[in-house]
Amino acid sequence: MFALLLFVILIDSLSSIQIEQTPKQFKINENSPNGTIIGTIQINPSNYSITLIDDANGRFRLNSNGQLIVSTFIYSFLS
Numbered sequence: 001m002f003a004l005l006l007f008v009i010l011i012d013s014l015s016s017i018q019i020e021q022t023p024k025q026f027k028i029n030e031n032s033p034n035g036t037i038i039g040t041i042q043i044n045p046s047n048y049s050i051t052l053i054d055d056a057n058g059r060f061r062l063n064s065n066g067q068l069i070v071s072t073f074i075y076s077f078l079s
Helices: none
Strands: 037-040 060-062 067-070
Touching: none
Parallel strands: none
Antiparallel strands: 037 067, 060 067
């Protein structure tokens, strides 16, 4: 079981930022505990911010360092 995360970067002025980022794929194991770091999203210059638009019902959060983190315990719902 896995969760699909989609990141959207909103840009106010195209002349003020260059994005040279290839798509990233993060994997996480089921039953990963709260606080597990899944990966890091980097953006330059550092005065821009990124926002997680869909946190999969509270399962994920993005901290101020761009780290994608497990917020709640991820259960396997398969029997």
